[in-house]
Amino acid sequence: IAQLQKLCRQPSIAAEGVGLEEAAQMVMEMLQALGAKVQGIPVDGGPKMVFGELGEGKKTLAFYDHYDIQPPDPLELWKSDPFAAEIREGYMYSRGVADNKGDLVARICAVDAYQKAVGPLPLRIKFIIEGEEEVGSTHLEEFAKKNKDLIGADAMIWEGSGKDPSERPFLYYGMKGLAYFELRAKGADHDLHSSWGTVAPDPAWRLTWALSTLKDEKENILVEGLMEHFAQPEEKDMELLRQAPFDEEGYRKSFGIAKWLQGWSGLDLKVRHYLWPTCTINGIKTGYQGPGTKTVLPAEAMAKVSFRLVPDLTPELVAKLLRQHLDRRGFKDIEVELLNGELPAKGPVDSAIAQADRRAVKEVYGQEPIIYPMVAGTGPMYPLSTMLGIPVSSGMGVGHADDRIHSPNENIRVEDYIQVIKYNGVLIQKFAEG
Amino acid sequence: IAQLQKLCRQPSIAAEGVGLEEAAQMVMEMLQALGAKVQGIPVDGGPKMVFGELGEGKKTLAFYDHYDIQPPDPLELWKSDPFAAEIREGYMYSRGVADNKGDLVARICAVDAYQKAVGPLPLRIKFIIEGEEEVGSTHLEEFAKKNKDLIGADAMIWEGSGKDPSERPFLYYGMKGLAYFELRAKGADHDLHSSWGTVAPDPAWRLTWALSTLKDEKENILVEGLMEHFAQPEEKDMELLRQAPFDEEGYRKSFGIAKWLQGWSGLDLKVRHYLWPTCTINGIKTGYQGPGTKTVLPAEAMAKVSFRLVPDLTPELVAKLLRQHLDRRGFKDIEVELLNGELPAKGPVDSAIAQADRRAVKEVYGQEPIIYPMVAGTGPMYPLSTMLGIPVSSGMGVGHADDRIHSPNENIRVEDYIQVIKYNGVLIQKFAEG
Numbered sequence: 001i002a003q004l005q006k007l008c009r010q011p012s013i014a015a016e017g018v019g020l021e022e023a024a025q026m027v028m029e030m031l032q033a034l035g036a037k038v039q040g041i042p043v044d045g046g047p048k049m050v051f052g053e054l055g056e057g058k059k060t061l062a063f064y065d066h067y068d069i070q071p072p073d074p075l076e077l078w079k080s081d082p083f084a085a086e087i088r089e090g091y092m093y094s095r096g097v098a099d100n101k102g103d104l105v106a107r108i109c110a111v112d113a114y115q116k117a118v119g120p121l122p123l124r125i126k127f128i129i130e131g132e133e134e135v136g137s138t139h140l141e142e143f144a145k146k147n148k149d150l151i152g153a154d155a156m157i158w159e160g161s162g163k164d165p166s167e168r169p170f171l172y173y174g175m176k177g178l179a180y181f182e183l184r185a186k187g188a189d190h191d192l193h194s195s196w197g198t199v200a201p202d203p204a205w206r207l208t209w210a211l212s213t214l215k216d217e218k219e220n221i222l223v224e225g226l227m228e229h230f231a232q233p234e235e236k237d238m239e240l241l242r243q244a245p246f247d248e249e250g251y252r253k254s255f256g257i258a259k260w261l262q263g264w265s266g267l268d269l270k271v272r273h274y275l276w277p278t279c280t281i282n283g284i285k286t287g288y289q290g291p292g293t294k295t296v297l298p299a300e301a302m303a304k305v306s307f308r309l310v311p312d313l314t315p316e317l318v319a320k321l322l323r324q325h326l327d328r329r330g331f332k333d334i335e336v337e338l339l340n341g342e343l344p345a346k347g348p349v350d351s352a353i354a355q356a357d358r359r360a361v362k363e364v365y366g367q368e369p370i371i372y373p374m375v376a377g378t379g380p381m382y383p384l385s386t387m388l389g390i391p392v393s394s395g396m397g398v399g400h401a402d403d404r405i406h407s408p409n410e411n412i413r414v415e416d417y418i419q420v421i422k423y424n425g426v427l428i429q430k431f432a433e434g
Numbered sequence: 435i436a437q438l439q440k441l442c443r444q445p446s447i448a449a450e451g452v453g454l455e456e457a458a459q460m461v462m463e464m465l466q467a468l469g470a471k472v473q474g475i476p477v478d479g480g481p482k483m484v485f486g487e488l489g490e491g492k493k494t495l496a497f498y499d500h501y502d503i504q505p506p507d508p509l510e511l512w513k514s515d516p517f518a519a520e521i522r523e524g525y526m527y528s529r530g531v532a533d534n535k536g537d538l539v540a541r542i543c544a545v546d547a548y549q550k551a552v553g554p555l556p557l558r559i560k561f562i563i564e565g566e567e568e569v570g571s572t573h574l575e576e577f578a579k580k581n582k583d584l585i586g587a588d589a590m591i592w593e594g595s596g597k598d599p600s601e602r603p604f605l606y607y608g609m610k611g612l613a614y615f616e617l618r619a620k621g622a623d624h625d626l627h628s629s630w631g632t633v634a635p636d637p638a639w640r641l642t643w644a645l646s647t648l649k650d651e652k653e654n655i656l657v658e659g660l661m662e663h664f665a666q667p668e669e670k671d672m673e674l675l676r677q678a679p680f681d682e683e684g685y686r687k688s689f690g691i692a693k694w695l696q697g698w699s700g701l702d703l704k705v706r707h708y709l710w711p712t713c714t715i716n717g718i719k720t721g722y723q724g725p726g727t728k729t730v731l732p733a734e735a736m737a738k739v740s741f742r743l744v745p746d747l748t749p750e751l752v753a754k755l756l757r758q759h760l761d762r763r764g765f766k767d768i769e770v771e772l773l774n775g776e777l778p779a780k781g782p783v784d785s786a787i788a789q790a791d792r793r794a795v796k797e798v799y800g801q802e803p804i805i806y807p808m809v810a811g812t813g814p815m816y817p818l819s820t821m822l823g824i825p826v827s828s829g830m831g832v833g834h835a836d837d838r839i840h841s842p843n844e845n846i847r848v849e850d851y852i853q854v855i856k857y858n859g860v861l862i863q864k865f866a867e868g
Contacts, residue, residue, distance in 0.1 A: 176629070178729070180727045180729070187691065188689035188690055188691050189689065189690030189691075190689075190690070192689060193811070194712075194714050194716055194740060194742075195610070195712075195742060195809075195810035195811045195812070196689075196707075196810070197712040197713075197714030197740075197742065198695075198706050198707040198708075198710060198712050198742070198810055199694045199695050199698060199703055199706050199707045200689060200691060200694065200695065201691055201695060202714060202715060204715035204716075204717070204718060205649065205714075205715055208642055208645045208646055208715065208718075209646055209650075209651055211642045211646075212642055212643055212645075212646035215639065216643075217643055217764070255622035255623065255624075255626060255630075255634060256622055256623030256624070257621065257622050257623075257634060257635055260633045260634065261632075261633050261634065261635060264633060269633055272632050272633050273630075273632040273633045274632075276632060278628075278629075278631040278632050279631075280628050280631030280636060280639075280731060281636060281638035281639055281642065281720070281721065281732075282628055282638075282721050282722050282727075282728060282729060282730050282731070282732070283638070283720060283721030283722035283723050283728070283730070283732065284638055284642075284718045284719070284720045284721065284723075284735070285718070285719065285723035286715070286717055286718045287715065287716050287717030287718065287738065288716050288717035288738055289717050289718075289719035289736070289738075292773060292774075293614045293716075293738065293740070293773050293774045294716060294717070294738075295612070295614070295716060295740060295812075296716050296717070297714060297716070298715075298716070298717065301718070302723070304721065304722055304723075304727070304728075306628060306631075306727070306729060308628075308629060308631065308632070330651065339726060339727050340726075340727045375629075376629035376630070376632060377627070377629045378629070378729075
């Protein structure tokens with residue numbers, strides 16, 4: 001607990017470049033204290049990568065974590081200093097304590113405890129700890145390509161999951177990718193009086209028409225050729241989702257929506273959410289947006305459109321298909337810029353690490369974990385796992401339903417943290433044995 | 435010139451409620467000085483209506499003007515105080531000097547000159563001068579309904595037109611109406627992480643799909659039933675437009691556009707611009723609009739959509755048809771609010787006042803005016819003309835191509851002002867004779 005408080009009390013805000021070197025140093029010292037061989041690897045244009053390696057054995061298990069955190073704003077909503085790591089009624093409150101310093105320190109403590117209580121590690125452990133996860137892991141793919149041998153492992157444990165609203169532990173073996181675009185249409189070189197809407201180009205109309213060709217009202221993605229690269233979910237994945245609880249009513253009420261898209265429910269809803277690609281309008285900006293009326297023909301219109309990707313969709317492929325689609329539909333005038341791309345990652349659901357992870361959770365938590373073949377969100381899992389052919393599992397982490405990551409009063413339960421330390425020791429044992 | 439400077443030096447900003455009473459009083463005094471019977475008629479919730487009546491004869495001619503002006507912002511772009519009415523190199527600069535104090539004072543001066551130089555007026559003249567034209571003439575229709583006899587006239591002269599970029603005088607006999615709507619779609623009761631785009635409603639998509647049913651890429655308005663109320667342009671109107679010059683290349687270059695919609699040119703372009711209804715997206719607002727990426731599923735989406743109306747379209751009719759159209763297309767969830775409605779007005783092109791106005795312009799300006807059956811913009815012409823069955827003509831006014839109404843450095847040419855005074859005297863004579 002003191003170790004975790006120490007790291008939490010060191011701000012390490014990637015977006016602001018605050019305290020990253022200090023936090024990296026602190027983590028390196030913690031790894032050195034385990035007896036690990038530790039490197040702080042410089043990253044051109046980014047904070048250093050911390051790499052630690054220790055133990056001997058036939059297998060190598062890699063842990064991925066990050067020492068950087070989100071900014072703490074808005075400060076006024078915190079009940080205690082975000083860098084005090086104060087413990088109140090069994091909860092520790094701090095920016096980054098759940099995402100993901102708690103997981104990281106629990107893993108370090110587990111290795112320490114294993115060595116002290118059991119003996120030498122039964123396998124080789126690698127810690128791969130980056131400092132810019134919260135700003136898009138900009139250099140991670142390049143790092144992975146250059147350091148294949150350094151990273152090389154039989155399995156990868158990701159940041160760590162947590163407990164769902166019903167307190168059941170869950171695991172996952174993949175994350176969706178992302179292709180996030182800005183689409184722009186242009187009309188006159190300045191806003192015109194809207195009486196010119198008769199004969200002068202209206203970029204708001206051009207953008208509206210172009211967007212409406214991308215997805216239909218039945219939620220079918222219409223970008224030509226895109227769905228040909230979508231593999232229908234495998235039966236193994238479907239079976240896992242059949243067993244995974246999903247609180248349809250709870251989520252529905254918390255979102256304040258009358259029903260899910262297309263009236264989906266049950267397995268259909270889960271398959272759509274966890275295993276399908278999406279095409280989402282994240283924002284549109286054009287013309288007058290204030291109260292009342294302004295009779296303006298806008299000079300420009302802009303939309304942010306993102307696709308969540310599942311295998312075998314890639315950002316580059318979607319960018320190419322989107323451009324071709326718009327061209328074929330007569331929208332050569334619509335500019336398309338890929339703002340951010342991340343590849344989907346998906347490990348096998350029956351790999352040795354997947355099985356060891358399930359067994360470790362069952363032993364420590366006394367129940368079968370919920371298994372999601374992949375989660376609906378996106379993370380930098382691809383370059384460290386799928387790209388290098390390394391099977392991945394989320395690992396159990398310190399998260400819980402009200403942990404408020406990225407929000408004020410981020411917190412973990414101290415007893416969850418202790419449980420995750422125990423679980424990591426068991427996981428090491430299970431994977432070495434498995 | 436001194437009279438005009440005096441009125442210009444009195445700010446009368448409707449949007450800010452500044453100086454309206456003082457300006458009304460000043461106008462009333464000017465009318466009284468002509469010998470007119472003058473009334474300041476209180477308007478419930480608005481600035482007073484100034485009404486003046488003088489002269490005797492078989493016919494009655496009404497002048498419509500307004501004593502209120504736009505705000506002068508942004509002040510820093512003015513080369514002289516917007517309320518100094520400074521004359522520099524033949525131009526008078528002042529907020530409101532072109533829109534429309536110059537026209538108003540020219541009319542007053544013309545009546546004065548007529549009485550002094552020619553003798554008693556050959557007809558009855560009514561001045562109808564409102565104080566809230568720049569904020570939508572909110573109370574004008576109600577006023578007109580209650581004061582039919584007071585307003586009643588054989589013809590109405592509108593604010594006044596001006597000279598086009600080639601220095602040719604122009605006249606018009608109608609203005610388009612307007613139906614300005616806000617459309618709103620709602621999703622969850624707060625923004626969601628965009629990974630929920632899989633199964634949770636996306637109001638940006640709902641709005642996009644709904645909008646795309648309103649108009650197609652060939653510029654056909656698809657709102658069911660709407661175009662049935664559009665009368666194809668009459669041959670008389672087409673003939674006027676054939677003769678009216680339209681600087682296609684000049685406008686095109688000044689807007690910075692490669693071509694007009696659908697490649698229209700010549701008569702097609704003019705007919706579309708002056709005589710067709712429009713459906714224009716004035717603005718869309720939803721989700722994230724800043725730089726870079728934010729993975730958000732917006733809770734709301736809003737669009738401002740306006741229709742310019744020609745006879746026999748009315749705001750109420752368009753509102754009804756739009757609601758029905760959206761309901762039939764499955765968009766009952768899209769909220770529609772009519773924010774502003776103005777009816778189209780269109781006088782006959784061969785009325786006695788239209789003919790007298792053309793003759794007066796020809797005599798004073800030495801050339802035939804350009805005639806637009808109606809203009810593409812919208813003004814409160816309907817309640818004072820079409821509604822009461824009073825033929826209307828724009829009248830020639832002090833406008834010119836660079837008069838910058840509603841902008842900094844609004845100006846008129848002093849010699850244009852003098853010419854407009856002469857023209858108004860001739861117009862009175864021509865209409866009385868005609």
